[in-house]
Amino acid sequence: MKVNKPTLLELLGDNDGSFVSGEEISRKLNVSRTAVWKQIRKLEAEGYAIEAVPKLGYRIIGRPSVITVHDLLPKLTTRVFGRHVKVLEAVPSTQDELRHWAEAGAPEGALVIAETQTSGRGRMGRTWVSPPGKGVWMSLLLRPAVPLPLTPQLTLLAAVALTRAIARLHPSLPIGIKWPNDLLVNGKKISGILLESAAEDERLRYVVVGIGISANLDRADFPEELLEKVASLKMVAGGVETDRASLVAAVLEEFESLYDLYREQGFSPIRALWEARAVTLGREVTLPTASGVNRRGIARELDETGGLVVEFEDGTVQTVFSGEVS
Ligand code: BTN
Numbered sequence: 001m002k003v004n005k006p007t008l009l010e011l012l013g014d015n016d017g018s019f020v021s022g023e024e025i026s027r028k029l030n031v032s033r034t035a036v037w038k039q040i041r042k043l044e045a046e047g048y049a050i051e052a053v054p055k056l057g058y059r060i061i062g063r064p065s066v067i068t069v070h071d072l073l074p075k076l077t078t079r080v081f082g083r084h085v086k087v088l089e090a091v092p093s094t095q096d097e098l099r100h101w102a103e104a105g106a107p108e109g110a111l112v113i114a115e116t117q118t119s120g121r122g123r124m125g126r127t128w129v130s131p132p133g134k135g136v137w138m139s140l141l142l143r144p145a146v147p148l149p150l151t152p153q154l155t156l157l158a159a160v161a162l163t164r165a166i167a168r169l170h171p172s173l174p175i176g177i178k179w180p181n182d183l184l185v186n187g188k189k190i191s192g193i194l195l196e197s198a199a200e201d202e203r204l205r206y207v208v209v210g211i212g213i214s215a216n217l218d219r220a221d222f223p224e225e226l227l228e229k230v231a232s233l234k235m236v237a238g239g240v241e242t243d244r245a246s247l248v249a250a251v252l253e254e255f256e257s258l259y260d261l262y263r264e265q266g267f268s269p270i271r272a273l274w275e276a277r278a279v280t281l282g283r284e285v286t287l288p289t290a291s292g293v294n295r296r297g298i299a300r301e302l303d304e305t306g307g308l309v310v311e312f313e314d315g316t317v318q319t320v321f322s323g324e325v326s
Pocket of ligand 1: 092093094095117119120121122123124126128130136137138139182191192193194210211212213
């Protein structure tokens, strides 16, 4: 016998796909009908699909998908990337989880995946929307032997890897990279990369590559004010959902093979692959300056270190290494 009050999920879940009336739910949970409806919306936001039929009530017709190690490992063909993996339910940020693990000696290729992040972060101190069961929120550990100033090259490498992985699953989507590493489809950002490094005495110790892919999010999952600039793969692919475990496997495979190429041949092949996918080159860009006045110019190319070469209206040329162009 249950002693505790059942949750809405238990009431609906125990009923094996049959309807439970709103009245029964409100009686058993001892809350108002409005409160029941609010809880239904909350479950939907967590990835449950709930059918509501007047006079019959509610029933669960779909549950949130969950990535498990069990799903992922059979799909992986990598040697190193993702071979040590933690799949967690909810964390503040996978970046911090992996950083702790790195400090405790995690090997290169170690991966932390979370179903949801409560304080997911993006570049420039922004919040990263990471609702449960709908995206790929993960961090990958690299321990590269590269000089500290060249670390941004890994950001560009990551962007190429993600583009290739997504293109494998959605070959007809026009995916482009906005410098340095935003992935856009039809002008909307569907994925972002956050590189955080740990250094000591000017020496790079390790890099935590944070990867966020808004795979199966619906419009309602994003704050209204972001909808002009962001979208999910599902939204740009006509409602088609992406199998997240397959997407993780594809990202790790593409990433590992480009990382091997980078270690063997340096940045030049990565630069060519990045340029081939770039939407920024040849376009007008606006760069914020320290004085607060924006400067306009044309993005020309990547230089051999990974900086963006911009030609300004007055004919001067400058290479930028970080920040954001619009
Ligand atoms: C960006 O601003 O474009 C970068 C977004 C990076 C988001 C990912 S999600 C997994 C990892 N954990 C975080 O808190 N952020 C990164």
